[in-house]
Amino acid sequence: MRLTLFLFSGLLAAATSSSQAPATAPCTTATAACTEWVTLAGGPARSLIYRTYSLDARNDNIRRALIMVHGTNRNADHYFTTATAAAFLGGAIGDTVVISPRIASNDRNCKDELAANEVSWSCGGDSWRSGGTSASHPNLTSFDFVDEILRKLAKKSAFPNLQAIVIAGHSAGGQFVSRYEMANRVHETLGVPVSYVVANPSSYAWPDATRPTPKDDAEPENARTAWKLETVHTNFSYGPFEAGGCANYDKWPFGFENRASGYTAKMSDDQLKKQLVSRPTTYLLGQVDVLPLGGFDSSCSAMAQGATRRARGEAFVHYVNGTMGGKAAIQIVPECGHNDRCIYTTDAVLPVVFPKVR
Numbered sequence: 001m002r003l004t005l006f007l008f009s010g011l012l013a014a015a016t017s018s019s020q021a022p023a024t025a026p027c028t029t030a031t032a033a034c035t036e037w038v039t040l041a042g043g044p045a046r047s048l049i050y051r052t053y054s055l056d057a058r059n060d061n062i063r064r065a066l067i068m069v070h071g072t073n074r075n076a077d078h079y080f081t082t083a084t085a086a087a088f089l090g091g092a093i094g095d096t097v098v099i100s101p102r103i104a105s106n107d108r109n110c111k112d113e114l115a116a117n118e119v120s121w122s123c124g125g126d127s128w129r130s131g132g133t134s135a136s137h138p139n140l141t142s143f144d145f146v147d148e149i150l151r152k153l154a155k156k157s158a159f160p161n162l163q164a165i166v167i168a169g170h171s172a173g174g175q176f177v178s179r180y181e182m183a184n185r186v187h188e189t190l191g192v193p194v195s196y197v198v199a200n201p202s203s204y205a206w207p208d209a210t211r212p213t214p215k216d217d218a219e220p221e222n223a224r225t226a227w228k229l230e231t232v233h234t235n236f237s238y239g240p241f242e243a244g245g246c247a248n249y250d251k252w253p254f255g256f257e258n259r260a261s262g263y264t265a266k267m268s269d270d271q272l273k274k275q276l277v278s279r280p281t282t283y284l285l286g287q288v289d290v291l292p293l294g295g296f297d298s299s300c301s302a303m304a305q306g307a308t309r310r311a312r313g314e315a316f317v318h319y320v321n322g323t324m325g326g327k328a329a330i331q332i333v334p335e336c337g338h339n340d341r342c343i344y345t346t347d348a349v350l351p352v353v354f355p356k357v358r
Contacts, residue, residue: 024059026052026093028084030077038101038148044117045137047145048102050080052093055152062159063357064096067149069103069169069176071340072295074112076102079173082341090350095357097159099149103128103142107135119145129175130205130253131183131263142176143263147186154190163357165194170340171294174201179253182276183264197353199284199343200309202297204316206255207273207324211241211304212315223311227288230334236315238323246300254301277326282352284343285313286336294338309338 027034030050037046038055053059068083070076080100087093103121104112110123120136121128131143146167152158153165169177181196182205212218217226217233226233243249251258256269264272290308292298306312313330320326333349336342344353 024053024057026084026098028052028093030080034080038145038152040119040140040144040148041137045119045140046117047119047121048076048104048115049149050076050100050102052084052087052096052098054158055097055099055149056158058158058160059097060161061095062097063161063163064092064354065099065153065159065162065165066096066353067099067101067146067165067167068344069146069167069173070100071170072172074102074104074110076100079170079340082344083168085341086344086350086353089345089347090354092354096354097153101145101149103145105135121145126175126253127262129172130179133262141263143180143184146180147184150184150186150190150194154192162192164355165190165192166197166353166355167194168197168199168344168353169201170199170343171201171338173340174198175203175253178281179205179264181279181281182272183267184275187275187279193280195280195282195355197282197284198313199340200286200289200338201313202295202309203254203302203305204312205253205272206250206305206316207269207276207320209241209250209255210238210319211249212306212311212319213237213239214307218306218311218315220307223307224290226308226310226314227290230287230332232330232332233311233314234318236318238315238319241304246304249301249304251301254305273324277320277324277328280327282329282331283313283317284331284333284349284352285310286338286343287332287334288337291337296338 034050039046068079070079083098105121105123106112107120107123119134122132128142131141134140178198216235289310306315317328317330333343333346
């Protein structure tokens with residue numbers, strides 16, 4: 001009888017420990033030890049993520065998730081360390097799973113080394129930043145990758161106490177997040193609130209054919225000297241754009257026209273607009289991000305939106321809120337230029353990327 005009771009007690013303890021997994025320390029180095037694969041479309045296609053905690057192991061301590069999308073250099077390791085540094089500063093490293101997806105490519109001029117079955121996303125241009133199709137798997141888009149990460153996070157078997165998900169990006173990653181926010185089809189299905197943080201992108205998907213008129217705060221010289229103030233500029237007006245030799249200025253991803261392929265191909269303009277204004281988004285603009293540095297887009301389609309990244313962001317948010325009835329938040333991050341670590345580790349930004357939870 002004692003042996004039977006002992007064996008039963010042991011089995012009960014094992015069952016309890018498997019359903020209530022003990023807390024583990026976060027994995028915070030940008031090395032292979034802190035990576036895992038996300039299977040896409042049922043496999044064998046897969047893409048890599050850096051993460052502080054496994055997305056498959058039960059973790060009762062996790063209250064938040066932060067997905068940080070890298071920039072044009074596809075340097076997920078760098079953005080992982082930026083995001084984990086922010087989590088340390090925000091006192092959130094113990095209850096937040098930090099994730100940085102690797103949108104890798106060996107297409108054309110990109111020479112990332114890919115593992116077996118690893119998806120090769122588009123290399124240059126705007127395709128991966130706007131839900132374009134994969135170079136190696138035409139049935140997959142870059143937005144599908146983040147969709148799958150969100151589905152994994154929403155599983156109660158892994159994160160039963162998850163209360164908030166934030167998707168953030170800087171520069172080209174900011175372009176990705178600004179378009180993913182208005183386009184994704186999983187936001188309302190997860191059972192967990194999702195918010196978006198867009199930092200210093202070079203361009204936006206404008207919801208109609210109007211653009212800022214080049215006067216007042218959009219006048220090029222005024223835009224270039226905007227760094228003198230830490231407050232948001234709001235003196236913008238809008239009107240028809242004289243396309244001239246810039247026939248593509250309103251084509252996706254700069255506008256809504258010509259969405260013939262990719263994630264948004266079967267979505268209506270009205271659906272994109274509705275989601276743009278209804279989903280909680282914060283735009284972060286560096287106070288001194290007024291120089292054409294860091295992969296600044298100087299194409300005519302981007303220049304139609306403003307002379308600098310800061311002016312483009314201020315004009316876009318002013319239009320979405322003032323004309324379309326949006327409620328987006330906007331912050332000018334003091335003394336920051338085009339630098340993700342300056343932006344995301346600033347004290348005033350930490351509550352945005354690590355929202356309060358119970």
